[in-house]
Amino acid sequence: MIEVRGLTKRYGDKLAVDGLTFTVRPGVVTGFLGPNGAGKSTTMRMILGLDAPTSGAATVNGRPYREYRDPLREAGALLEARSAHPGRSAYHHLLSVAQTSGIRRSRVDEVIDAVGLREAARRRAGRFSLGMGQRLAIATALLGDPRTVILDEPLNGLDTEGIRWVRSLLRSLAAEGRTVFVSSHLMNEMSVTAEHVIVIGRGRLIADTSTADFIARASRSTVRVRATDPGALAAVLRGPDVTVSPGPDGELTITGLSTDQVGTAARAAGITVLELVTQQASLEEAFTAMTRDAVEYRAPATESAATEGAQR
Amino acid sequence: MTPMTEPSLSAAPAIPAYRDMQRVTLPRVMRSEWTKLRSLPSTLWLLVATVILVAGGGLLAALLQLSALPRGHAAIAAFNPAGLSLTGVGLAELTAGALGVLLVSGEYATGQIKLTFTAVPRRLPVLWGKAVAIVLSVLAVSLASTLTAFFVTQAILAPHHLSTTLGDPGVARAVFGSALLLTGVALLGLAIGALLRSTAGAICTLFGLLYGLTIVAGFLPGHVSAEIRKYLPENAGSDIGAVHPNAATLTPWTGFGLFCVYTAVVLGLAAWLLRRRDA
Numbered sequence: 001m002i003e004v005r006g007l008t009k010r011y012g013d014k015l016a017v018d019g020l021t022f023t024v025r026p027g028v029v030t031g032f033l034g035p036n037g038a039g040k041s042t043t044m045r046m047i048l049g050l051d052a053p054t055s056g057a058a059t060v061n062g063r064p065y066r067e068y069r070d071p072l073r074e075a076g077a078l079l080e081a082r083s084a085h086p087g088r089s090a091y092h093h094l095l096s097v098a099q100t101s102g103i104r105r106s107r108v109d110e111v112i113d114a115v116g117l118r119e120a121a122r123r124r125a126g127r128f129s130l131g132m133g134q135r136l137a138i139a140t141a142l143l144g145d146p147r148t149v150i151l152d153e154p155l156n157g158l159d160t161e162g163i164r165w166v167r168s169l170l171r172s173l174a175a176e177g178r179t180v181f182v183s184s185h186l187m188n189e190m191s192v193t194a195e196h197v198i199v200i201g202r203g204r205l206i207a208d209t210s211t212a213d214f215i216a217r218a219s220r221s222t223v224r225v226r227a228t229d230p231g232a233l234a235a236v237l238r239g240p241d242v243t244v245s246p247g248p249d250g251e252l253t254i255t256g257l258s259t260d261q262v263g264t265a266a267r268a269a270g271i272t273v274l275e276l277v278t279q280q281a282s283l284e285e286a287f288t289a290m291t292r293d294a295v296e297y298r299a300p301a302t303e304s305a306a307t308e309g310a311q312r
Numbered sequence: 313m314t315p316m317t318e319p320s321l322s323a324a325p326a327i328p329a330y331r332d333m334q335r336v337t338l339p340r341v342m343r344s345e346w347t348k349l350r351s352l353p354s355t356l357w358l359l360v361a362t363v364i365l366v367a368g369g370g371l372l373a374a375l376l377q378l379s380a381l382p383r384g385h386a387a388i389a390a391f392n393p394a395g396l397s398l399t400g401v402g403l404a405e406l407t408a409g410a411l412g413v414l415l416v417s418g419e420y421a422t423g424q425i426k427l428t429f430t431a432v433p434r435r436l437p438v439l440w441g442k443a444v445a446i447v448l449s450v451l452a453v454s455l456a457s458t459l460t461a462f463f464v465t466q467a468i469l470a471p472h473h474l475s476t477t478l479g480d481p482g483v484a485r486a487v488f489g490s491a492l493l494l495t496g497v498a499l500l501g502l503a504i505g506a507l508l509r510s511t512a513g514a515i516c517t518l519f520g521l522l523y524g525l526t527i528v529a530g531f532l533p534g535h536v537s538a539e540i541r542k543y544l545p546e547n548a549g550s551d552i553g554a555v556h557p558n559a560a561t562l563t564p565w566t567g568f569g570l571f572c573v574y575t576a577v578v579l580g581l582a583a584w585l586l587r588r589r590d591a
Contacts, residue, residue, distance in 0.1 A: 049433050050426055051590040066433040070334040075430070083427045085352065085418060092351035099344035100431045101334040114327045140427065145330035173327075 001026055001179055002047055002148060006056035009042050009203075016042045018203035019056070024181045026147075029174045031194030031211065032183035035291050039203035040183040041079070044152050048077055060148050061179075072101045072144025078137040078151040086126025090117055090136050093125055098143055111139040130157030138166070148179040155189055167193045187287035191215060201291035218286035223254045223262050226275040236269045237262065253279075338437045345441035349415060349449060358411040359449060362404045362494065363457040369400015370461030374468040381472055393476045394483040394555045397465035398458065401490045401553055405546075408454070408494045409518045412446050412501025417511040429591045439583055442502055450498040454491035462487050482555040485564060489552030492568065496549060497522070500575045506582035522546040542567075545574050 002024035009017040017039040024030045034040050045051040047058040049066035057064070060075050068074045084093040094108045112121045115135040120128065125136060134157060141149060151170075155163050170193060174180045184190045190197060190211070197214050199207040207214055227233045230250040237244050242256035254262060259276050266273045349355050373396050382391045416439075419425040432438050466475040478484045500521075505514040525544045529537050541547050542562050551557065551567025561567060 045426070045591070048426075048430050050429055052588075068433060069336055071336065071433050072431055073334045077427075077430050079426050079430075080423045083423050085348075085422045085424050087352045087354055088348070089351065092347060096344045096347040096351070097427065097431050099347055100341050101336050102340050103330070103334060104332060107330050107332075110328055110330075142327050143330075144334055145327075169327075 001061055002058065002150075002181055003062075004043070004047065004056070004058045007043060007046055007053050007058055008055045009039070009046060009051065010054040015203050017046070017053075020200065020203070020205055021056075022198050022205060022208050024179055024198070025196075026179040027174055027177055028195040029170045029180045029182060029193055031190035031197040032181060032200075033187060033190055033197055033287070034183075034185065034200040034206075035288075036185050038185075038200050038291065040185075040200065041152055042203075043200075044077070044079065044150055044181075044183065047150060048075065048079075050079075070101060070144070072097075072103065073146060075148045075150055076141035076144060076146035077149075078134075078141045078154055080152070081130055081137060081156055082125075082133045083137055083140070084125035084133070087124055089122050090125055090128070090139075091121040093136065094140060094143065097140055101144060103143060107143065111142055114142070115139040131159060131162045134158055134162070134166075138169070146178070149173055149181065151180075151182045153183055153185070155184060155186075155193075163189075187218075187284050191283055199287075199291070206290060215283060218283060218290055221255075222279045223257060223259050224275070224277050224279055225252050225254065225262055225266070225273060226250060227252070227266055228272045228274065232269060233266055233271050236265050236271075336432055336434070336437065338440060341432055341437040341441040342444050344431075345438070345445040346448075349442075349445045352418075354414060354418070355411055358407050358414070359453050361407040362411070362450070362453055363460075365404040365407060366398075366400040366454065366457035366490075366494075367460045367464065369403060370397040370465045371468075373397070373399035374465040378468070378472075381474070388474070391474060392555055393466060393469050393474055394462065394480070394486050396469075397462045398486060398490050398553055400461065401458065401494065402550070404454075404457075404494055405497045405522065406519070408450050408498040409501035409522070410515060411450065412498040412503075413505035413511060413514040413518060415442050415446055416502055416505040417509060417514050420509040421511055426591050435586050436583060439506055439579075439586055442506075443499060443579070446498050446502050447495055451491060451495045454494040455488070458487050458491045482557075482564075486553050486555045489564065489568065493549050493553055493571070496568070496571055496575055500545070500578060503575060503579035503582045506586060507578060543570065545571055548574075 004020050004022050007017055007020040008015065020043060032040050032043070042051060046053050047060060047065065049064065065071065065075060084090065091108065091112065094111065095105065098105070098108050112118055115138055117132065117135055117139065120132060125133065128136065134154060138154065141151065154166055158166060170180050170182060182190070182194065194211050197207065197209065197211050198205070199214065225233070226249065230246060230252055234244045234246065234252055237254060237257060242254065245253045247253055259278055263273060263276055377396060382388050419428060428438055429435055462478070466477070469475040476483055478487065501514070501518050504518050505511070508514040508517060522545055526541060526546055529541045529544060532540065538560055542560070548562055548567040549571030551561050552564045554561070554564060557564055562570065
């Protein structure tokens, strides 16, 4: 269980994380989504006590992570694909981490075998491919048999086989009752891996919901219509839960109505419809649009701050 | 270098349970830091380089001396065979100091520090563990190399009746003290590395403190310069390696004690910041 309450991180005059509140529950894979620079890594570092929040707090399994005397039992983390010193062998890397908590050497061999690195364990981590580096990092995260797993972009740099492997690993970790919190900047990737998603943009919470619900909400289809009098049609169609945005050539893009509803409304208003189609946005597009909105929402504030700065 | 071929993965990953007791303790973190130190080729090479500089420096100085042996009572009386054997110690300060810096700055450069602090969230044991690892390894290596340098040099000088023994006044202190100085410089390097967290910045600062200050002090008027120089880290620290202390320096143990105080202050500041800064 990870609980984040009003978590905020300010760097100078930039808010990297802005009042985040959410709970990550055990037993399911929770995806942590947002474009690059949204504040995902900063949030994870604060959860693990590496960065101090400007305000707010985060707990892992009920307590601030820095208070634990058996930290590797409470949380296993992958924060960077290449966190091992390139000059050190995979075995000695894992051994040095295990020794801090008194974890037996046999456990080091166990996790090396589990991620399929037995043959490479004595070679320097600097010579590993990105995929092998990710697996070493995953082995490191699992050393202490942690109750909570926090992985920052664990699918980066993996080939298809590697991605499948990590996905099934994450599901089995969650099935064992662990809390599994996994970040990604790719929506499609997470839609098949995570059951629950927490979406942030510009450090702010956008969504905290089941993946199925998020997909239904995000990929709401739109209707594109071309008509003889687009202005009049737009006025007729507008209403609660309906957005109408005019495009080039008098085209209208409508969300919240079906093609049937648009066609019927046009006939009732005496407007001739020239073209009427449904457009299904891809999940990735919808996600991009949603997080971009978050960016635009914050843009005016940033601009006025910049202007003030210039005036001074 | 080309990356290795990917070992294949089993379709269904299985991570066995691990139910044994886990607890972070200072001795365990010390063991971990010892594992880190001995498993990195770069740190091992710096230890080897320290041996080569101290032992090789003494050997070379003794061989060169053979072509210019002191003649006459005054010259022989002024000849310092123990000091000659420790010629390489000054150079070895560079490798010992760099070793201390790298032990901590290397973790920041590679990002491993985040993992280290995830495993040891209280952080301070990491600094103490590194300090113990560096003190033990550099002390062992420095003692072995200063003693080797001393005995080899005296063996070369013995046929010319110019050698000395560890029993002569000041000799044992100079030989063992030089090893202590190298250990202290390595610890100062570690402290500066932990403070600045960048390899280049920490190495420049370390050598600036050790040698740069002495050079700057040289620009001052003679008597002021001499008075200030006594208290500078390198000058104070190396007093312990002098067989015959002179009036212009602090006494050997006072000088080395002052060097230790400087090191303790930097290490204390590094420890204070370590707990407060973002990793």
